[in-house]
Amino acid sequence: MASPSRFADLIIRQGTVITPGGPVLADVVCSDGLIVALDSRGWQAKDTMEAQGLHVLPGVIDSQVHFREPGLTHKETLEAGTRGALLGGVTAVFEMPNTHPLTLWQDDLQDKLDRAAGRAWCDYAFYMGGAAANATHLADLETLPGCAGIKVFMGSSFGDLLVDEDDVLRRILSHGHRRVAIHAEDEARLMERRALVEASADVRDHPRWRDEESALLATRKILRLAEEAGRRLHLLHVSTAAEMALLARHKRSVSVEVTPHHLTLTAPECYERLGSLAQMNPPVRDRHHQAALWQAVRDGVVDVLGSDHAPHTLEEKARPYPNSPSGMTGVQTLLPMMLDHVNAGRLSLMRLVDLTSAGPARLFGLPGRGRIAVGQSAALTLVDMNARRRIENRWIASVSGWTPYDGVTVQGWPVATVLRGQLVMRDDDVIGPPLGSPVRFDETRR
Template sequence: MITAFDVVLRGGTLVTNSAIDISDIGISEGRITAIGNLSSVNTNEKIDARGLHVFPGIIDSQVHFREPGDEHKEDMESGSKAAVLGGVTTVFEMPNTTPPTTTVESFTEKLSRADGRYYCDYGFFVGACKENIVNLPMLERLSGCVGVKIFMGSSTGTLLIPDDNMLKDVLSSGRRRAAVHAEDEDRLNERLPIRNSGGGPELHPQWRDVKTSLLATERLIRLARTHRRPVHVLHVTTADEINLLRKSRDVATVECTPQHLTLVAPDCYDQLGTYAQMNPPIRDEKHRQGLWRGILDGTVDVIGSDHAPHTRAEKDMGYPNSPSGMPGVQTLLPIMLDHVNAGRLSLKRLVELTSTGPARIYGAALKGEIKVGYDADLTLVDLGLKHTISKNWLASKCGWSPFLDKTVKGWPVATILRGETIMRDDEIIGDPIGKAVTFQDP
């Protein structure tokens, strides 16, 4: 047995997707090297975790940090600071930047920008487009690449795979699980008069209606089965899709966001206006309850924030000129811990959704579990701590949150990345040490 460690985390309540136990964790050279009673061992650093719950480092598998091109909204430093303050140790960042991440050159440029600036670990998606379909099998295997992102409907940015012929070509080009924004482009275009009819953001879920999402998800599942390509359906918003995806486990995994599990129409549009506008939209209580059924019965695999910040000036432009999207990486864990304390899901289920699940789905090596040999990525939580989400706490450049001034119960009090404490008691510690994640082929 190892008798000396770089760090020993003592007496925490370890939470995995299968068990909850009080134990010590020994860490050496950034990896977990022992779990058990380590009271008699030597160590360079002791972290007292008594009374705290210790999660595998939280993975936010859908963020938009806006760099390059829109650094006035967010950049790699500010976005990753927000992540770490929220207890997140790893993020997977989306390709709809300016220019979009669709080539070897643009992907390499993103990696170069990230070096020495990310406070958490990271991976980047490549965006599918007409021009790069033939290169997708090569692009998805680039070091640091999470996989391919497909936009079936228009959203922020210019990436779009609008029809079945192009979607078929994308799905048959590559092997790794593809992440998909599933909204039907033809139906969005047909219903544009609704968006442009002179009303406010309450029109958003009428324009991008339930059928818009369901049609796209049905098309996706059919073609994914035909081409035997695993897909991950992002930010699912409808009970109808949950019912479909419950029967599609052979080919599809599922993501929901804290926003769609927490906010509800029409109240959110009355209270937040365009600040509640996102794609796909926040829907009514029937659909929120449908999402929660998917959480409880195992249909949903992942909770990701879809962190997509815009400035207040942009959001205040008025619908439909206001851009869709809201920040969320920093509030993902606090909001979900509040749901745990309200009895809506268990701690073990939360770990599956925010750590083990994302790592499993995308093949993130040595991430997502508290296990000997894995990276010592840990999130320490005070489950009983009540905290108000305040503007001063937020690190995103956009400076707002749909959950601003909301008091939650359960709070991340420390973030540990590969054995280094990088956040403690709402303060960033040290310089950025984030690295690109290694991904394993299926």
């Protein structure tokens, strides 16, 4: 006699599933928010999705976004930013503290959590800013529920978030245990060199102003101070060849992020074509530096990809350089751009999964995320590796409404996003209501 069927919430049938051991043709059975089987025999489900010809990836995690809420919602909001994430196949985001007010205290974090509740389409966590004002409290602040960790701006910031004094950096590094995320540019050198771009008013000089040395000086400093304190670091948006060579020698205590725009755009072409829409900090640089970033990806020096989604309005970006703000959208295009790189042979799909799913889960301690296996969270990203699509501004969910990749055709596209075993995006449509919730971190790794 046949055994009775078991009931699940969702079965994804006959996709190429990217497991820790490699790709396999399988069914993914999801129930109560978890993956409960990779074989659907004996199961029935409330919902099914036929995935023949598709690849099923562990849910993509973007560990660096700026969603601008509170205080800057004319540029971006938690609702629009997470909706864009979902459309791009992203299941979780870590959001940065440079909002108005800054995220420096428990009340600031709680305000963001309250704003995200019931409005966020994907899962979320928020970085606490490390500053002189809260340095001695960071060991407690970094363990708060919903906190992604501590972020330090050594350059390119404002107010209390700018930390360029050694004694303040030492205090921050000596209070707490989690990895400290670092924006490494030397503020003194940036101030000294600003006259170069004030004189030229040419955005093509952006990487000349914020040159390789400005990044290298700050990276050397924070490595030295972190070694003194015995603290692990996470270096964000690394953009130079010299930094990658240095960081390769410190991998036991330092993790490394690169961005899709540093892997895709090159100077001076991007500035000539896009003007200040290509303006980021640290800057998009020339092919020499980009080649070094790709080599670091291949060599395993790079641990994760982050979009550094940091939108401004088109009106703000149209201000005369250097008064135009730095930043671009990116959370929605992270996966399409990187899938195109996979199809071009620049990296394997397994390596991309490690950079966008397994890597973030491993580094930041996300229990149940980052791989497809029985017992893991049913956060999944389904992609069509053969789909050719043209990225357009009208597809972008961000309040700012633009992308530097407008008009670019890519091969590889996210066609569905699954969160806690429920289809929440399919074929460029989000499926409501918003189901995002705070990311859980492994308490034993705090």
